[in-house]
Amino acid sequence: MADKLEVQQGTLALMILKTLEVLGPLHGYGVARRIEETSRNRLTLNYGTLYPALLKLQQEGFVTAEWRQSENNRRAKYYALTPAGRKQLAREAHDWHQTAELIAAFLAPRDKGEAL
Numbered sequence: 001m002a003d004k005l006e007v008q009q010g011t012l013a014l015m016i017l018k019t020l021e022v023l024g025p026l027h028g029y030g031v032a033r034r035i036e037e038t039s040r041n042r043l044t045l046n047y048g049t050l051y052p053a054l055l056k057l058q059q060e061g062f063v064t065a066e067w068r069q070s071e072n073n074r075r076a077k078y079y080a081l082t083p084a085g086r087k088q089l090a091r092e093a094h095d096w097h098q099t100a101e102l103i104a105a106f107l108a109p110r111d112k113g114e115a116l
Contacts, residue, residue: 004044012053013062014096017089020063020081027068027076028054054079062088 007015019034020026026034032050036043057063062085070076081089 005039005042006044007046007049011096012049013057014089014092016050016053016057016079017062017081017085017092020079021086021089025078025080027070027078029076031079057085060088061085 015035015038016031019031019038023030023034028047028051031054032045032047036045054063054065058065058079062082063079064082065077065079067075068078
């Protein structure tokens, strides 16, 4: 298998928000596992950046957090998307789609005479 990729700057919040939108409330480890599974284990996820990102999203009002019992009967903090988080997810997804289209335009083969 190829080397694992680093999470690109600015993408972790988007991945967290989308994960919570799709799966509903999850604890941090569940969020991390889902991100790794979705990437087919191609991403290197640093847990030291996941929890600060979750805290930042909570402070910004995009996620809520509450302590609950996990599936293995341990106490865990569960995170859930807020209405403001859904709006932020839509904004960030739109921005990333635009960025991807822009980069694709530069990577697409072009005729020598065609302007960028």
